[in-house]
Amino acid sequence: MPTPDFLSALLRPELAELHAYTPVAGHFPVRLDANESPPLLSAEARAALARAAVPEDWGRYPDARLVELREAIAARCGVEPDEVLAGVGSDEVISILLTALSRPRPGADAASIVTTSPTFVMYKLSARARGMRAVEVPLDAGWDLDVAGLVRAVEFARPSVVFIASPNNPTGALASADRLEAVIAAASDALVIVDEAYIDFAPRDQLALVRKHPNVAVLRTLSKIGLASLRVGWLVGDRALVAELDKVRQPYNLPVPSQRAATFALRELGGELRRAAAFIAEERERLARGLIELGLSVAPSHANFLWVGTRRPAGEVFEALAARGVLVRSFHGAGGRLAHRLRITVGLREENDRLLAEIAACA
Ligand code: PMP
Secondary structure, rough: OOOOOHHHOOOOOHHHHHOOOOOOOOOOEEEOOOOOOOOOOOOHHHHHHHHHHOOOOOOOOOOOOOOHHHHHHHHHOOOOOEEEEEHHHHHHHHHHHHOOOOOOOOOOOOOOEEEEEEEOOOOHHHHHHHOOEEEEEOOOOOOOOOHHHHHHHHHHHHOEEEEOOOOOOOOOOOOOOHHHHHHHHHOOHHHHHHEOOOOOOOOOOOOOHHOOOEEEEEEEEEEHHOOOHOOOOEOOHHHHHHHOOOOOOOOOOOOOOHHHHHHHHHHHOOHHHHHHHHHHHHHHHHHHHHHHOOOOOOOOOOOOOOEEEOOOOHHHHHHHHHHOOOOOOHHHOHHHHHHOEEEEEEOOOOHHHHHHHHHHHOO
């Protein structure tokens, strides 16, 4: 669709290189493409969530200060409520961060972020939409942080924000603790965001970094553990940072049903959510063994998905699976070492079995 001239002159030029996020449409009996959780919540939990979500008064705005939700998040994370900023998914928190921090750092000629490649696309997208430069440093051959490359990028670009997803999407790897520490040390004049969207599936978390380093904040979300419909994510960080970011947040960002259901889930469903995450982590290992038996390569994962190497070009395997009703995620458009890689979300046992049966025929 051509953009009218008057509009082109008004739009940020960076929008020309961006695309709206559009999930693959169509009916797929098995959807293993979006890193959501399969339906594992009990009927009782679902009924209680539905009851909890209903507003007392449909005519009133939600709590602008998110008091109960931030208390519940703080209790879960072992921090204080004023160290928590909650948003419409961690996506919104990323937007808020970049709106607040979109100015060039002293000594830098442009506002920029540094992140890894491949990683979660929203860091770059949100940065570019604000006219910031995005410097991507390729992960090493084992999909871990390339410390030397990241240190060079930090020195050269002087970024305002460094984003490290750990476990990373789409590779599933937790960053090595010593490498992450080295990047944080090198970026002591920037804000380092450690994105823990997948931490519920990992053997250790990195929240202690927030106490240890004043320039580190952690992102988390309810989206991967069975509550993506609520769109609730948050940042844990220094209270001075949270207070500044809160000036950018829309006052009524989270609707009443999301605030109430998320608060209920955090307070009352902890055990059930932990059991569901443990089931996914177990299924992940079973699925990995099945894929390896088929001769595919599978990177060690600490997330709710697998990073799978294919013999045939990944785009062809993706199409063949889709034609058989199984949707996964392919990054072949990026080329290079991603041209033979698929990201496969762990599903229910029967979905994973179906994936194994179909991929055996086409990978
Ligand atoms: N961070 C990472 C690393 C992700 O993979 C995702 C979801 N794909 C998000 C953040 C966004 O999650 P949310 O649903 O909380 O916006």
